[in-house]
Amino acid sequence: MRSWLIHHLHSLKTAAEQFRAAPLATLFTVLVIGVAVALPTGLYVLLGNLDRAAGGVKPQAELTLFLKPEVSEAEGRQLAAKLGKEADVAEVRFISRSEGIAQLEAAGLADITAGLPENPLPHTLVVKPKRAEAATLDAIGTRLTGLPEVERVLMDSAWIKRLSALMDLGQDLVFMLAAMLGLALAAITANTIRLQIYAQRDEIEVARLIGATDRFIRRPFLYFGGIQGLAGGLAGWGVVLAGVQLIQGSVAQVAQAYGVDFALNGLALPELLLVLAFSSGLGWLGAYFAVGQTLRKVETF
């Protein structure tokens, strides 16, 4: 256990020494990785903000149920309570006919309502699904249309469908970019490590001859790859933060012009941690492949 710890500490130290030995080259590699990380991360942040901004504009994902005129208020409330217990329904609000007319009057339509001989509005239920997806909305809509108390179901899913399709497209783009640039990140690391192994050929050969295991030889390089990936991830985060800061002002101006208060969000902590875990993991992986492949070439036995 103790010697295991010592080996790991030593590997860490060796990796750090390698950074110190070639600070400029390492800096450039870290920057390249940073840009590679920043592209998908930046797109992700942009998408998140877009979603948030659209959230203020888009109609709530909810269904409006107009009940049949013969359904009484008590029956309507009962139905609301029943629907509220269903698995995919988050909340049901009952609006009675009188409340409905009161809302219309409050909205400044008193002139019109005053001219009516009687209240023409039915009792209404507003159903909010647990998930604001077009599919869920559709499913609930079809089910509720079949109820005997219900006259008509009104749902505004086209809007949500369009928006979520766009968001899906954006997410696919993020994934694609992340996959491509992740591959690039691993390749960059693999290349750096390969050069390092060649530079340390003598040391590896001697270590092998006096009884070093493959793991002993591999470990510092893996640390190097992981740390370089981590540093690259941090650099990528920095690039995204700088980008957000850069356009924050103009976004605020646009928002103000629309009369909304909107500020761009950067990465949340869990998201940042995920990005860092990925970049260091990919660095480690790239190093692993490079070391495995190159060590076999340096093989003596």
Added chain:
Amino acid sequence: MIEISDVTKRYPGGHEALSSLSLTIEKGELVFLTGHSGAGKSTLLKLVAAIERPTSGHVVVSGQNVGRMRRAALPYFRRNIGLIFQDHKLLYDRSVFDNVLLPLHIQGMTGSDAAKRVRAALDKVGLLKKERARPITLSGGEQQRLCIARAIVSRPALVLADEPTANLDDAYARDIMDMFRAFNEVGVTLLISTHDHELIQRYGGRNVHLAYGKLVA
């Protein structure tokens, strides 16, 4: 300690470095391996150290068949052998002390225990005062002594030396032979290749003579 039976080593291209060679070396022996260059001395040492595998025949060292050894077992096997190279194979990016520390480090030994062992080894080869120096600043003889310190620091039962005195003048060569003698006296088995006959006559020990990959005497 070492049993070589009917060993042939053929390199890619057809050159046969050793042909049907058999040789037994007992524990605690001091054996000189002589012969012209290309006679197969280095090849024999490499087979014993598991740096190369025999084409046919068996090489058994401390009861382990080197030719059949799994790759993963090699490092642990090599830790029991002290290797001394003609070209020293020192690491020039670190101090004398750190060069000798490397074998202990590989075995997971650090701290004051390791430092004590390193200093003891350096003391034996007379380099204690130079522990902070870089190997590049040492003379040829000192570099060879450093290589010896690195080979003995983990107290191996078997030491293999490939032309340890080849590039050294007579006084240095005698120094080094005295050291080997001292190791042998405390029970270490030594297999030393050399072409310096005079040296062997002066030091005694068993002489194994190779010519064209075959045992002559």
